[in-house]
């Protein structure tokens with residue numbers, strides 16, 4: 282029997298199908314009232330996909346099938362806007378909110394006395410969406426207000442954001458050019474789900490939904506953004522030109538009619554008391570909301586009055602962000618466990634009866650050290666207040682002493698290491714209790730993991746799990762042992778095949794070409810972080826010189842205090858450590874020389890290279906930066922000017938995205954140095 286061949290649909294039929302899909306999208310993402318099942322929706326979308334695949338003439342950029350496109354070749358480019366995205370002045374308490382209103386009344390007279398719009402202050406990422414003739418053409422982050430990053434391909438993947446605006450039957454039509462402003466956010470449940478997955482696969486946890494949303498928006502690959510459950514609420518426009526809308530309240534209604542999600546909790550408030558009541562009610566609702574908010578934004582409703590009030594340099598006089606205090610919850614301490622880190626430090630952690638704090642379930646809180654527990658007097662069985670200050674790692678504020686029944690035993694740090702049983706030590710005047718056993722299995726693993734980590738010697742593909750297997754199989758005991766591994770050693774390990782084993786061996790081989798600061802940092806000397814390692818490398822120029830340095834010489838170096846000098850000297854005088862350095866050098870580790878600067882083109886700029894670079898080696902790139910007076914660092918901080926991301930860039934890229942550091946690709950870097 283001949284296969285059934287579907288007939289070519291007419292343009293009108295395709296358009297009808299598209300409208301239907303868009304409407305379901307709107308009902309689901311904007312109104313939160315789906316009218317069809319997911320399966321029905323998927324079937325419609327699949328049909329459209331099939332039609333567009335078969336008859337490409339029907340394909341359009343604003344079709345609901347076209348959410349994921351190719352990554353921008355140039356990384357993120359800069360968008361400069363004519364109407365800057367302003368920030369808001371904060372009020373932390375009712376008096377400050379009232380003071381704002383008094384200033385407003387002084388500026389605009391009785392028109393400022395009432396008629397406000399109060400909106401939840403979304404704790405997400407501000408973006409601007411530009412629609413031309415109703416089609417989404419550009420999306421950018423706030424940046425410094427005037428210059429933002431073009432994140433269009435990523436924003437297109439957010440289903441709550443229409444690719445085409447709706448033309449409502451009644452009310453104002455969208456203007457020819459419309460720049461919508463709003464907040465991209467990640468719902469709490471999705472955030473928790475993602476973090477649970479991270480934890481199960483032994484990956485790093487995300488700090489909070491806001492950072493995760495920001496990181497997701499700044500993915501180089503929109504395919505990755507598409508997997509992140511981002512949502513959006515619109516709350517304003519760049520300019521009201523071409524519209525007849527004259528107030529914030531009417532604007533919110535119009536945005537909703539045009540197909541954009543608007544927070545349904547927003548409320549028109551006639552008097553200041555209404556606004557205060559709104560704030561207090563929302564604060565009560567806050568723990569139950571499915572997303573994070575950090576306050577209320579109160580805006581003057583009438584655009585004419587807004588204009589009269591005007592703006593100061595960075596924030597309008599006609600709006601204020603009245604913040605909520607940090608979120609606290611009460612729960613019980615089920616246990617206090619002690620964890621041992623790479624340097625042997627013992628950290629007490631409170632295991633809590635799971636409690637929702639600000640929408641996130643909290644079941645552990647760090648108690649830092651023995652002094653902290655002593656000071657707070659937290660005991661197992663206590664009721665305690667825990668607080669989240671935006672981040673996931675919560676803290677125990679204090680126990681509720683009135684609820685302590687009878688006498689609970691005081692917490693005592695164990696006398697023996699919970700891992701290896703060695704008697705622990707706590708040097709006089711120090712807060713940290715340590716396991717002094719250098720061979721403590723957890724310390725051994727910790728040192729090896731530190732050695733291979735990205736900021737250190739950077740062996741790709743060697744993570745916690747593999748290191749753990751290597752130690753268990755007695756294949757590796759010190760970092761020098763990595764360089765003796767063969768493919769045959771690795772193949773018998775879990776989840777290893779010939780190819781993956783070869784990849785690991787290749788990565789180990791590549792790691793032999795490193796830099797002196799990375800090598801020093803990789804040794805894992807207590808208190809020698811990446812910055813100190815750079816200072817030491819600069820001063821000594823070779824590992825041999827560092828190994829022979831006296832405590833005096835060390836402490837005379839700017840940036841190396843007495844404590845660090847002593848730590849280094851203690852480390853370098855241990856025979857096993859001296860042997861480790863010799864073995865590593867014998868294994869073939871070499872250091873790229875730090876070149877002298879010959880120009881100042883990149884003076885004051887710090888670069889971090891990450892991922893697999895294909896056009897140059899990391900050492901070459903770092904040398905180019907240094908030649909031009911710039912700095913190359915191995916870890917990303919807020920002082921980083923650029924992160925140059927190669928293929929498969931991982932945690933550093935994420936960190937850059939979290940901190941809002943500019944990310945460029947290799948080509949952009951080459952253009953920068955060839956200018």
Ligand code: IVH
Pocket residue numbers: 367368369370400401402403404405406407423464516517578597600602
């Ligand atoms: S209005 C001039 N409305 O808060 C008006 N902002 O601290 C500027 N935000 O950058 C913004 N929810 O990212 C406005 N309902 C809301 C908001 C809101 C969250 C953020 C926005 C802005 C920041 C200012």
